[in-house]
Amino acid sequence: MRPSTLIAFTVASLGLTSAAATPNPKDLNVFEKRKCFESGVKYGDEKGEAQQLAKVACRFIFQGTYKKRQYASKCYNLASRKKSVKFAVALSGPNAGATRYLGLDECYDGLHKEVVNCGRGGETTYGNWYYRADPNVGTC
Numbered sequence: 001m002r003p004s005t006l007i008a009f010t011v012a013s014l015g016l017t018s019a020a021a022t023p024n025p026k027d028l029n030v031f032e033k034r035k036c037f038e039s040g041v042k043y044g045d046e047k048g049e050a051q052q053l054a055k056v057a058c059r060f061i062f063q064g065t066y067k068k069r070q071y072a073s074k075c076y077n078l079a080s081r082k083k084s085v086k087f088a089v090a091l092s093g094p095n096a097g098a099t100r101y102l103g104l105d106e107c108y109d110g111l112h113k114e115v116v117n118c119g120r121g122g123e124t125t126y127g128n129w130y131y132r133a134d135p136n137v138g139t140c
Contacts, residue, residue, distance in 0.1 A: 011099075021076035033125045036118035041086075041137050043119060046078045050085045050115045052134065057087045058107035065101045066091035073132075084140045085121075087111055088132040095127035102129065 021098045043050050053076045061074045066089075073088040089107060091100055106129070114133035123132040 017069050026064045033122070034117070034122060036122040037120040040120045041135050043083075043084060043115065043121075043135050046080060046083060046135075048116060049078055049117075050133065050135065051112055053085060053107050054055045054087060054111035054115055055104075058102075058104050058111060059114070062087075062089045062102060062107050062111075063104050065099055068092070068096050068098050071130075078135075081139060082137070084136050085115075086132075086134045086136060088123075088130075088134075088138065088139070090130040091128060094127040096129075100128055 005090070007117075057074045057076070061070055066072075069090065069092050071088065071090040073086060075084055075086040077084045089102065089110070091102070110124065110126065110129055110131035111133055114124060114131055118133070121132070121134040123130065
């Protein structure tokens with residue numbers, strides 16, 4: 001038996017050709033694009049406060065039903081009064097339907113990542129949602 005025949009027989013007999021199931025990409029809230037800002041002010045010691053404000057924004061401003069391409073933003077002054085942070089969300093990802101509900105947990109998960117993973121803020125577009133967190137010098 002030739003080596004190539006032996007390999008084909010082994011793969012077929014072990015069932016390796018169909019071992020993995022592939023999910024439908026439209027069912028996934030897949031990572032699309034992350035951009036951390038390379039310039040601008042850093043959160044510094046106020047990163048924790050920015051994380052808390054992301055939760056406040058999600059609970060009281062962003063949570064709700066959006067139409068495709070609908071954008072919402074909210075600016076908060078940080079305690080030092082020397083910086084502010086502007087948050088934004090939009091139903092603009094490549095898998096976005098005509099409408100979709102943004103819940104507290106999904107919203108906070110997206111905004112929180114922009115604060116934690118990007119010291120100068122950043123923006124990410126997922127399958128459905130766009131998230132942005134941008135710290136700035138001065139107040140809103």
